Amino acid sequence: MSTSAPATDAQLERWQRFRAGRNEALAAEHGWLTLTSFQWLESEPSAVELVPGLWSTDGTTATLTAGATDGLTLVETGEPVDGTISATLQDEESLMWVQYGGSDGTQVVVELAMRADKYAIRTRDDSSPVLTEFDGVPTYEFDPAWVLEGRFEAYPEPVDVPIATANPLVDGVHRSVGEIVFRVPGVPHEVRLHAEAEKLGALNVTFHDETNGNTTDDWRKVVVPRPRPDGSVVLDFNRAINYPSAFTPYGTCPMPVKGNSIDVFVEAGEKLP
Known part of the structure; x- marks a missing residue:
């Protein structure tokens, strides 16, 4: 999708640090x-x-x-x-x-x-x-065009939405705290994705996109830092990661809420292991 300026050295360094930490965490004992x-x-x-x-x-x-x-x-x-x-x-x-x-x-x-x-x-x-035999998760190259601005629209109260999981015998619940709204080049309408609360005010977004089942797993997630006081957020899809179920058939990982889809190829973040 690259249409923006090339990545700065600082952006690349931060991303490489994120990737190194991610691979190290995955390779933990009994992980x-x-x-x-x-x-x-x-x-x-x-x-x-x-x-x-x-x-x-x-x-x-x-x-x-x-x-x-x-x-x-x-x-x-x-x-x-x-x-x-x-x-x-x-x-x-x-x-x-x-x-x-x-x-x-x-x-x-x-x-x-x-x-x-x-x-x-x-x-x-x-x-x-x-x-x-693990030597890191394959990823797309860092692309600054996939660092997007959006806004968080909080619900008055969290809403529990029934979802499926990676195990067909296990149903899940997504506790939606609101929606993240943003624009993606090539999509004529605003994209709205349900978000769950993470630690320290951050938000977790589980999503589908057109790369799923081709170059990426069937769904991925991205953690969005705590919204600013005006509700604005930054979604960095270079930090989109796989759920454990991408690596193992024994996970019970949550699928996205119905409709949590981006109708383009999000060629950023982790690929199929």
Whole structure:
């Protein structure tokens, strides 16, 4: 889309710093690149794939029974699991619960999660090739034409909008705090996108565009810094990033609100991994 002046050295440096931090965060131990399974728990104590012990839930509490020889320890304390332990979560909560494997017994962390009011576990294995072979997310070149001015129109109260997620069995909710309104060259009308609140007054925008499923994942997100006092905002689509579900089939990441689409090719930000 480049129609503006070339990027300044300061812009490029800030963007390169952002990219370096992003790749480093993705490559964290037991991070999103280490997911190797997502499994719902049954009501009867049952074996699961990849993890020792017998796992179950009564709908309210998750329970694990294992012996000392299974080699499971609690992530928080390092204590061996020898007998039956249980944990209780609220919907959308997660707990890095137990670990096992590798030379120090911490290669794989088992995350207990509650999604769609049901208990599941996810394994996070630091030997996953998705992590060990990771050398950064491919991106478009920085393009200053994709740094756009807009305005934030806050709702009087947040509105909960039902959405789908990357897992067809898990429904989600998008807590819209307002809409970001802006113009994109090549689009005859103003674009309006629902936004969620982020930390420190920033806004998170999850969106579709015409590159999806071609050069980019099926949807992406961009964090917009806190609006100025007059409501104006800067959307830098060079900082559009993938959700974890772009890297792993085991994510339950939120899809955009219906209509959160930009009807052009947003050739900026992260590409398909």
